[in-house]
Amino acid sequence: MAPSAVPVRGYSNLPAETEESLLPSRKRLKTHHGPTAASPDIQPEEDAPAAIPPHPLGIKPSGNAYTSSVDHKAAAGNFAKLPDELLIQLLELLEAPDLIRLGQVCKALYAFTRAEELWKALFVESLPKDFTWCGTWRATSLRIPAEHESHIHCPYLFSDALYRPYFCAHTDLWPFAKNIPKQNEISRLSDLSLGDYQLHWTSKPFILTDPVKEWPVFKEWDSSALLDKYSTTAFRAEAVDWPLHIYVDYMNNNTDESPLYLFDRAFATKMFLPLGTKASGAAYWAPPCLGEDLFSVLGDQRPDSRWLIMGPARSGSTFHKDPNATSAWNAVITGSKYWLMFPSSSTLPPPPGVILSEDQSEVTSPLSIAEYLLSFHSLARQTPGCREGICHAGEVLHVPSGWFHLVLNLEAGIALTQNFVPRGKLGDVLKFLRDCPDQVSGFRDEVVDPYGLFVDRLGNEFPEILQEGMRALEGKRGKWEELTKEDEEDQGGFSFGFGGGDSDDEEDE
Ligand SMILES: O=C(O)CCC(=O)C(=O)O
Numbered sequence: 408m409a410p411s412a413v414p415v416r417g418y419s420n421l422p423a424e425t426e427e428s429l430l431p432s433r434k435r436l437k438t439h440h441g442p443t444a445a446s447p448d449i450q451p452e453e454d455a456p457a458a459i460p461p462h463p464l465g466i467k468p469s470g471n472a473y474t475s476s477v478d479h480k481a482a483a484g485n486f487a488k489l490p491d492e493l494l495i496q497l498l499e500l501l502e503a504p505d506l507i508r509l510g511q512v513c514k515a516l517y518a519f520t521r522a523e524e525l526w527k528a529l530f531v532e533s534l535p536k537d538f539t540w541c542g543t544w545r546a547t548s549l550r551i552p553a554e555h556e557s558h559i560h561c562p563y564l565f566s567d568a569l570y571r572p573y574f575c576a577h578t579d580l581w582p583f584a585k586n587i588p589k590q591n592e593i594s595r596l597s598d599l600s601l602g603d604y605q606l607h608w609t610s611k612p613f614i615l616t617d618p619v620k621e622w623p624v625f626k627e628w629d630s631s632a633l634l635d636k637y638s639t640t641a642f643r644a645e646a647v648d649w650p651l652h653i654y655v656d657y658m659n660n661n662t663d664e665s666p667l668y669l670f671d672r673a674f675a676t677k678m679f680l681p682l683g684t685k686a687s688g689a690a691y692w693a694p695p696c697l698g699e700d701l702f703s704v705l706g707d708q709r710p711d712s713r714w715l716i717m718g719p720a721r722s723g724s725t726f727h728k729d730p731n732a733t734s735a736w737n738a739v740i741t742g743s744k745y746w747l748m749f750p751s752s753s754t755l756p757p758p759p760g761v762i763l764s765e766d767q768s769e770v771t772s773p774l775s776i777a778e779y780l781l782s783f784h785s786l787a788r789q790t791p792g793c794r795e796g797i798c799h800a801g802e803v804l805h806v807p808s809g810w811f812h813l814v815l816n817l818e819a820g821i822a823l824t825q826n827f828v829p830r831g832k833l834g835d836v837l838k839f840l841r842d843c844p845d846q847v848s849g850f851r852d853e854v855v856d857p858y859g860l861f862v863d864r865l866g867n868e869f870p871e872i873l874q875e876g877m878r879a880l881e882g883k884r885g886k887w888e889e890l891t892k893e894d895e896e897d898q899g900g901f902s903f904g905f906g907g908g909d910s911d912d913e914e915d916e
């Protein structure tokens with residue numbers, strides 16, 4: 408799909424009154440989702456688009472207040488004394504009728520009470536059973552068509568807190584996926600053997616360019632085919648379970664900064680999909696070149712490992728590492744995804760704009776995807792270790808154990824993802840389970856010792872592989888690691904070791 412706007416340099420197409428003030432004021436922005444990461448100087452991205460339509464209520468970034476003698480908020484009595492972010496937090500305490508009443512007091516309170524995030528929270532909390540998506544969270548909550556919503560013009564309301572989500576939701580994000588520097592490019596492989604994967608690729612991201620084209624789901628699925636079959640089936644999208652037909656309506660008609668993302672772990676059961684191998688008539692199967700998944704020895708005690716993903720353009724995943732030091736593959740069925748990836752180790756800083764707790768157990772990625780790209784993309788792109796690529800329909804991206812990744816849907820699309828433990832990463836997974844029990848996730852409560860369970864099961868089924876993993880765990884190179892050492896250390900100056908990517912021990916050998 409072509410970008411929605413012709414990219415132009417800088418922000419030169421912004422309405423005149425917003426242009427000068429937007430960049431300086433963005434540095435002071437806080438998101439009301441959480442703390443703001445330290446912002447670097449914000450450089451307009453090369454080729455970044457600028458065609459942001461005027462805000463429907465006429466709201467402008469706060470910098471514009473300096474050149475205006477009129478200010479709606481100043482007329483809002485004592486409310487005017489509250490910083491915008493605090494005012495929004497207070498409004499989060501109100502119910503819908505109170506928001507409507509308060510919005511009748513003055514233009515400023517009208518504009519604040521229209522903030523979509525307030526209505527989204529109210530609507531999601533109310534867990535409505537039967538509803539129609541009406542285009543905005545407020546219209547949906549009030550059960551009115553979006554075109555019947557009032558639009559009182561508030562041309563002297565200058566607020567970053569209100570303008571930022573609108574700006575982020577209307578910024579064309581395609582340019583961020585373009586002009587990928589050569590050294591950052593994620594390798595694209597048309598055929599990869601299991602041997603090559605184990606020898607050279609277990610610790611590297613790559614895109615397999617044609618492995619899923621044979622999958623029945625690839626041939627059959629698009630959102631209308633899914634709608635025909637599963638219209639009333641409820642799928643999980645973040646905090647809600649919505650029938651597919653409502654989610655698809657939402658997907659096709661929303662202007663959220665961070666659209667609700669369908670991410671369902673129980674899809675195979677809900678959709679009656681046969682699983683297994685190609686030979687057994689499965690609906691899809693793991694790319695054979697990735698080899699065995701050693702977590703399969705856990706049987707029904709394994710943490711959830713497969714998800715159906717669906718979302719509109721601009722949806723996606725903020726920076727994170729996959730759980731329990733597992734690797735993953737992510738297959739695009741329809742649409743396309745931009746991936747921004749970084750290796751991790753105890754000696755490397757986290758990606759720019761990402762905050763890591765001291766024990767590295769918690770990754771905080773406070774910004775929305777759009778805000779991250781606007782603020783940090785050019786810095787991220789210049790940071791050693793950065794890898795970027797676009798995964799198209801029919802392709803599969805490999806996420807190596809321990810890598811940070813941010814994923815943006817460039818178009819509306821459907822994907823399948825699976826976490827797995829390849830042989831070459833067994834040492835990392837064993838070390839994670841043994842040494843970071845507080846960070847282990849996804850096991851059911853009755854599994855009190857995931858490390859012990861995994862070692863037992865592996866010992867019963869694959870004693871040699873367990874031995875190999877144990878050698879890796881103790882920091883001694885096993886056969887696979889020995890063979891892949893040179894290759895892994897040849898990654899932009901980084902070396903990858905066992906145990907959450909900590910290479911210190913290994914290098915001391
Ligand atoms: O949004 C996506 O497709 C990426 C999903 C992902 O990273 C994950 O499932 O861990």
Ligand SMILES: [Fe+2]
Pocket residue numbers: 724727728729735806812
């Ligand atoms: Fe992930």
